Amino acid sequence: VGVRLVRRPEGRATEDCFELVERPVPQPGPGEVLVRNIYLSIDPYLRGRMDGAFALGEVVPVRVVGEVVASRHPRWHPGDLVWGFLGWERWSIVPAGDELWPVDSGLGPISHFVSVLGMPGRTAWVGMVELGRPGPGDTVVVSAAAGAVGSVAGQLARLAGARVVGSAGTADKVAHCVERLGYHTAFDHRRSASSTGGLAAALQEHCPAGIDVYFDNVGGPLLEAVLPQLNPFARIPVCGMISGYERTDDPGVRGLHNVLAKRATITGFSIYDHMSGFAEWQRRMATLLADGRITYHEEIWEGIESVPAAFLGMLAGDNLGKRLVRVNPDPTT
Numbered sequence: 001v002g003v004r005l006v007r008r009p010e011g012r013a014t015e016d017c018f019e020l021v022e023r024p025v026p027q028p029g030p031g032e033v034l035v036r037n038i039y040l041s042i043d044p045y046l047r048g049r050m051d052g053a054f055a056l057g058e059v060v061p062v063r064v065v066g067e068v069v070a071s072r073h074p075r076w077h078p079g080d081l082v083w084g085f086l087g088w089e090r091w092s093i094v095p096a097g098d099e100l101w102p103v104d105s106g107l108g109p110i111s112h113f114v115s116v117l118g119m120p121g122r123t124a125w126v127g128m129v130e131l132g133r134p135g136p137g138d139t140v141v142v143s144a145a146a147g148a149v150g151s152v153a154g155q156l157a158r159l160a161g162a163r164v165v166g167s168a169g170t171a172d173k174v175a176h177c178v179e180r181l182g183y184h185t186a187f188d189h190r191r192s193a194s195s196t197g198g199l200a201a202a203l204q205e206h207c208p209a210g211i212d213v214y215f216d217n218v219g220g221p222l223l224e225a226v227l228p229q230l231n232p233f234a235r236i237p238v239c240g241m242i243s244g245y246e247r248t249d250d251p252g253v254r255g256l257h258n259v260l261a262k263r264a265t266i267t268g269f270s271i272y273d274h275m276s277g278f279a280e281w282q283r284r285m286a287t288l289l290a291d292g293r294i295t296y297h298e299e300i301w302e303g304i305e306s307v308p309a310a311f312l313g314m315l316a317g318d319n320l321g322k323r324l325v326r327v328n329p330d331p332t333t
């Protein structure tokens, strides 16, 4: 059983863009591996790919943690835990065995390999530690601060000694940022946007000493509100621009002259350019988790049929931390 894309959205994606498809469990041919998928990833970037990159009629390709159940490839054996780019489906055939990577259950829950020990965690690390480069005395703002990437980015800035300010979309998320993730302060961007002074006033209140690093997950109005409040030599790692993913127009960004005046750096990045040293980084991150210096929240939904609602809800902001869907039992729990 899988979820395939059957219609391209115009603006907001809807449930009827997807269709549940049932097929018999496939058997591996020469060189192939059959994986019983366990955790499917739910990611914002899929929304952009629905506009063209993903083929209509095909199961949506995403990162998955699963277990090898049959193999005609010498590297993989039944019982091996793996992660890879498989799909929103319960069983995947992997054509070339080298598209899979091992999951070391000794490093943490196996779901972590598509969350904090996988792409979202690595993204936070690259964006914050390598591009944002926060230090003591810096004020760091993180948007989508309670989400899969943002929740790690904020904690990494705290560990670097910075003062960390979160922007998140509900009162519960704001509380989670401060009480669980150790942000120094946080604000509700939806509430601030509609109150007197808007986002600019919220930033002034929470960042009285200006902004040295803005880890941008959302783009749009918050980015515009940040620009006039940058300190000299500020850094803006541009991780995502989710506020625009479902728009059909491009409203542009006002206030870019501040980048010149403040000699600021805006750096877009894609995690796929930063995969070398991945296994070593996973061990470092696993240590931070085991020591309690980083905490991580996963939201696990059940059943393949819940995938479209889990995805559309995440785009609308109803997730806390990393959202995953479990489609087969986890043998390690």
Ligand SMILES: NC(=O)c1ccc[n+]([C@@H]2O[C@H](COP(=O)([O-])OP(=O)(O)OC[C@H]3O[C@@H](n4cnc5c(N)ncnc54)[C@H](OP(=O)(O)O)[C@@H]3O)[C@@H](O)[C@H]2O)c1
Pocket: 043, 044, 045, 119, 120, 123, 143, 144, 145, 146, 147, 148, 149, 150, 167, 168, 169, 170, 173, 217, 218, 238, 239, 240, 241, 242, 243, 244, 269, 270, 271, 272, 314, 315, 316, 317, 318, 319, 321, 322, 323
């Ligand atoms: N550059 C890369 O290689 C890379 C890799 C992974 C992810 N990303 C990007 O990183 C960002 C976060 O991804 P994630 O997986 O961690 O997702 P996430 O933050 O767990 O979930 C998405 C969050 O975006 C926020 N959001 C949705 N619509 C918004 C809007 N109009 N304005 C402001 N915020 C909005 C919501 O949080 P609130 O309720 O707090 O608004 C929602 O919970 C995304 O932009 C994604 O595309 C980039």
